[in-house]
Amino acid sequence: MPVRRPRLSFALAAAVATAAAFGATALATTTASAAEVPLSGYELTWGIKQSYRTYVTGVALGSFTAADGASQAADNGAFTFTDGTGTYDTTGHTLHLTFKGTVTAKSTLHGFVREMSDFQYDSAAGTLTADLVSNGGTKQQDVTLATVAAPTSQDLKNLATTLTAAAGTFLGSDSYANAAGDPLSAAKPTSTTSPTPSNSSTESASASPTPTPTPTGTATPSTPPSTTPSDSASPSDTASEPAATKGDIADGKLNWGVKESFRSYVVGSVANGRITTSAGASQAAGNGVFTFTGATGTYDTDADTLSAAFEGAVNFKGHEDNGTYGLDLTFTDLKATLDNGSGKLTADVTSLGEKSEDVVLADLKSDSTDLTAKNDVITLDDVTTTLTAAGAKAFGGFYQTGAALDPLDLSVALTADADLPSDNSSSTTGTSSSDTSANSGTTGSTSGGVTGSTTGGVNDSLASTGSDIPVAALGTAAAVTVAAGAGVVFAVRRRRTEA
Template sequence: MAANRRRPTVLAAACATAVTLGATALAATSASAAEVPLKGYELTWGIKESYRTYVTGTAAGAFTPAGGATQAEGNGVFTFVDGTGSYDSEAHTVALGFEGSLGIVSKAHGFELSLSDLKFDSRAATITADVTRASATRQDVPLAEVTVTRTMADMPTRLTKEAGDVFGSASYTGAAGDPLTVVEKKTGSPTPTPPSGTPTNTPSTAPSTTPPATPSSTPSPSTDPTGSTSPKPSPTEAATKGRISYGTLGWGVKQSFRTYVVDGVAKGKVTVSGGAAQASGNGVFTFPDATGTYDTDADTLKASFKGSVNFKGHEDNGGYGLDLTLSDLKAEIDGGSGKLTADVDSLGEKSGDVTLAELGPKSADLTAKDDVITVGGVTATLTEAGAKAFGGFYRAGAELDPVDLAVALTEDAELPDADPASGGGTGGTGGSTGDTAGGTTGETTGGAGTTGSTTGDVAGSLASTGSDVPVGALGAAAAVTVAAGAGVVFAVRRRRMTDAARA
């Protein structure tokens, strides 16, 4: 790969971004030629898979659909029925309300609530529901923002602050929810449908297979989703899917973790290898040599990256209480969601393809410019499996450092500047300014370290022990953690340390 492939590229503006224009009431209004009544729709949404797993697993609770609502087998997604509402043929938006309710109960964790009167509004790009708890009902609570698409199938969702309150965890705020699908339930004779090119008021809002449109208000099929008359790209243009030529992934894991290892009580070091590099100042990591596939029509990307990063700390007699290696990183993007996996080696215990984080791209559209796909500032939310990889100290739902992807589709394409010395990968956040002994490669070693305050994603009270101290990442070697004044006292199993040193 040529060393000078650094021409800046940017992700093209998304053609299907939903614009929030405020809540739209479903109540009947005065008759208007622009409004077409709708009925017989279904809404399918799972809220969030990890939440369903928590309710029926750790919380030993249950979901109880009623009033026509159902749940798919295997603790699956929920479907609400008999959707009615209207289609605005001038604004090209739909507003639908659905029958059915969902009870959510856990005696073990002491919560009981129900969701009912679910509504989907494509103009506001939201899902709302009435939430009942302790006999009190809050109406039209916004649970998720929706990236509305023309087909209204598998639309990416992002949970709101109110959803975090309803489902009992602030970590859900801004987290990727399950995809949402709104479809017409086919019964009897089909309703008339508009041409496949019917545009929308908000990009990709009104589906081509749903609301009937009147001849006087139905725009030309050549009109694009933004309402302009520019023609869509011809299907004879260059291929939109294929194999990745090369690329990089920029990710810092978690800034507070890097600080803890290098500058905190761990008094340790960070080592990159296999082609990976680290930005100066204990910054983020860059993993090179991407291989994989892309499909910009389907908005999917699957890429594997070379290189590894090792975190060591709490040295005792030549062994380490913390010895964690992440390698063979893989990023998968599917519209507005995705996942980040890695092989994990913690104190000699290896696990392959661990899903460390759920990814949330800023846009559901995957676009190539100058034969490069750039996806920057992707949010990364720690999964249950990722929490286990860190020994259970960080809670699932904790925010990790953002992920930046840049992949070339041809050998001659030039990637954005990914020089780690410039401050971090392909645009990620930088680290602390602790002592470094390796520059952009090799090791980063720490000094005496400082202490700070913890944040809400830490499962424990460590007010005086350093920021986000990931004690659980020490694995079996750290049996006891004690918050004591200015530091953390670790009781280390000497025999395990000796074994590690011999290895």
């Protein structure tokens, strides 16, 4: 059920401007008609969720089509719905608007067709609804796609949205439920800066900041109404406002390679495996680090705290035998939390088909305890990651607690229009396969001491040799006894011949 938001004690600028600009002839009718003022000509801008648009046009090999009064911004941007009509309640200072336009998401790879139309914004309920049709089925009317935050200033720009469970179902993933959507704006485009005659029944674009006298017998806001948005209301006005010290994260990404030697091992000549990224994650070229996107969460720069969850999955497969893999490890739902420079990195871990949620993989340590936003972006580079006991278990007991993993880079946007830093290296979404010429340290050492186990849990005594290769990671040698002192190549060959 949508949560009703508290009504504002001041006028909503876009609606009040229309109400105040009405001529005396239009307003001096009856008390009932004065309570609800008709509105027209509004536009709604909303992008659903940036990571969803990227998924449709990227992984899903799809596209968006905007029609019937809707349009999409360049570079797979947000959607705009036009001809918004509705009413403004001068007593409660709320409005309800219905917009024209249809947006259809179509995937060539996954074969889905999702159509959204008849968008309606209700500021009193704090909801955004639409009619939905999935794959040509029955139309679902007035489905609440998102809850919308109450305005905190006298405009309806960049209002935070939260996707609902119904939106997650329609978009094809429960992960979208309760996730932050794109910001929403509802405004009436300004066609002229000159005032129109006030003796007509049409809406006026009064340029005077002086409040219009209150007609007798009409209900108007106690706060003087603002003027209709004009050319002077530009993005620079918003940029000049001081940035909030705490709130919800609008977007962000996490760059982390897990462990370089592990990546080399997986795709090398020993495991002969592959690494696959999906659902918003990508991997840099040359078996590089992974990038997880679509950050959601909260920040507080005064308290120097941050909690960010990222979209994307990475899967490691190796030691294939007749279609069965001895190594099959997946990380999803990565979350980074920091408090004064220290924190945790958690993930959902699926190993050989068994899933464990919210596993604390690593302890985090940043060089600085101070979280400072620059251009509405918080950036942390080379954050140290140290393997926890739970993380060591996730790797099958090979890596010891306290082992150094790859450092991570983190950047989160505090506003929807903030620009995240670009990666230095190109990345790809897909698979990295075995390539012995491109990987080092994959053959191991014949002198490194390996403690044997009949359960496949081999301790990392190879660290002293510098090879740092997980020979028996993740249960690949459940039926093989590895003699103490035997080399990596010997142990792996025994497994492959005796499996």
